[in-house]
Amino acid sequence: MLFHNLGKGKARAGAVAAIAVTVALIATGCASDGDSGSTDSAGGDSSNLSITFLPKNLGNPYFDTSDKGGEKAIESFGGTYQEVGPAEASPDAQVSYINTATTQGVGALVVSANDPTAICDALNEARDAGVKVVTFDSDTDADCRDIFINQADAEGIAKVQVDLIADQIGGSGEVAILSASANATNQNAWIEQMKTYAASEYPDITIVDTVYGDDDDQTSFDKTAALLQSHPDLKGIISPTTVGIAAAARYLQTSEYKGKVALTGLGTPNQMRDYVEDGTVTSFALWNPADLGYLAAFAAKALIEGTITGAEGDTFDAGDLGEYTVGADNTVLLGDPFVFDKDNIGDFDF
Numbered sequence: 001m002l003f004h005n006l007g008k009g010k011a012r013a014g015a016v017a018a019i020a021v022t023v024a025l026i027a028t029g030c031a032s033d034g035d036s037g038s039t040d041s042a043g044g045d046s047s048n049l050s051i052t053f054l055p056k057n058l059g060n061p062y063f064d065t066s067d068k069g070g071e072k073a074i075e076s077f078g079g080t081y082q083e084v085g086p087a088e089a090s091p092d093a094q095v096s097y098i099n100t101a102t103t104q105g106v107g108a109l110v111v112s113a114n115d116p117t118a119i120c121d122a123l124n125e126a127r128d129a130g131v132k133v134v135t136f137d138s139d140t141d142a143d144c145r146d147i148f149i150n151q152a153d154a155e156g157i158a159k160v161q162v163d164l165i166a167d168q169i170g171g172s173g174e175v176a177i178l179s180a181s182a183n184a185t186n187q188n189a190w191i192e193q194m195k196t197y198a199a200s201e202y203p204d205i206t207i208v209d210t211v212y213g214d215d216d217d218q219t220s221f222d223k224t225a226a227l228l229q230s231h232p233d234l235k236g237i238i239s240p241t242t243v244g245i246a247a248a249a250r251y252l253q254t255s256e257y258k259g260k261v262a263l264t265g266l267g268t269p270n271q272m273r274d275y276v277e278d279g280t281v282t283s284f285a286l287w288n289p290a291d292l293g294y295l296a297a298f299a300a301k302a303l304i305e306g307t308i309t310g311a312e313g314d315t316f317d318a319g320d321l322g323e324y325t326v327g328a329d330n331t332v333l334l335g336d337p338f339v340f341d342k343d344n345i346g347d348f349d350f
Contacts, residue, residue: 049079158193
């Protein structure tokens with residue numbers, strides 16, 4: 001599978017490679033003694049490879065893909081996979097699922113958080129019961145999980161989206177942001193970086209508004225329409241959410257704004273293919289969400305088995321993605337995002 005590297009808004013063909021980068025953990029348990037079924041100091045069973053994925057919400061194409069990556073990984077090492085989650089991505093909607101998984105005695109939870117703090121009490125109760133907690137895509141506060149699997153750093157994600165929209169609108173004009181939920185930690189970090197980077201590198205671009213579609217298709221569609229009505233001089237929209245960018249593209253595709261208002265952000269090739277091929281969208285960016293879920297599952301396995309403890313420099317195997325190394329900030333960085341456009345989007349299927 002081929003991706004395009006991101007550099008000053010330009011896509012350049014390159015081979016997909018999983019890049020091992022620094023990882024870090026909060027040490028919540030000591031390494032096991034290697035005996036099957038042994039229990040670590042946090043009360044976890046090192047042979048309990050029952051791993052539950054809890055995305056922000058079910059029915060989201062992005063998480064459908066990432067969780068399938070997790071399922072593939074778990075099947076490869078003989079664990080038990082389960083996916084649960086709410087229908088809507090609200091701050092506290094995940095709490096009951098965390099509590100149920102704790103009661104069930106799963107080995108690990110892999111969670112994309114709707115809010116950095118709302119689920120912390122439930123997660124820490126799970127950890128006290130010996131459940132390892134891995135966050136991915138969207139993090140919690142660091143003191144209520146063991147490790148965070150980050151798709152890419154906030155600065156890189158912000159930079160590529162601003163570069164893309166700047167290239168598409170000629171470096172000047174009004175731009176709006178269509179985000180997911182107002183409490184999403186990843187979205188908010190990217191948006192702050194976007195504003196800082198745009199002000200520094202593109203002084204003729206003005207970010208006039210930020211609205212939230214709550215990772216709901218119809219809400220995002222309606223927010224797109226409202227943005228265009230509220231800002232008649234709008235030249236571009238950045239939507240750093242797979243649900244939002246597809247809904248915005250659907251609105252633009254059959255409206256008078258097609259070809260007049262640029263759209264970029266983060267999306268999957270399958271959901272964006274028609275919009276790119278018909279010219280509604282020129283280019284957008286993303287990482288491979290299947291790899292993100294895959295890596296998260298192997299991190300969960302390493303935590304359960306005690307092969308990583310949180311010490312900087314610890315390493316763990318991530319199957320087809322290779323070896324990852326423990327570093328600072330309790331974070332595993334999957335790699336840089338990539339650009340998709342009309343020239344390469346046909347090469348992808350996710």
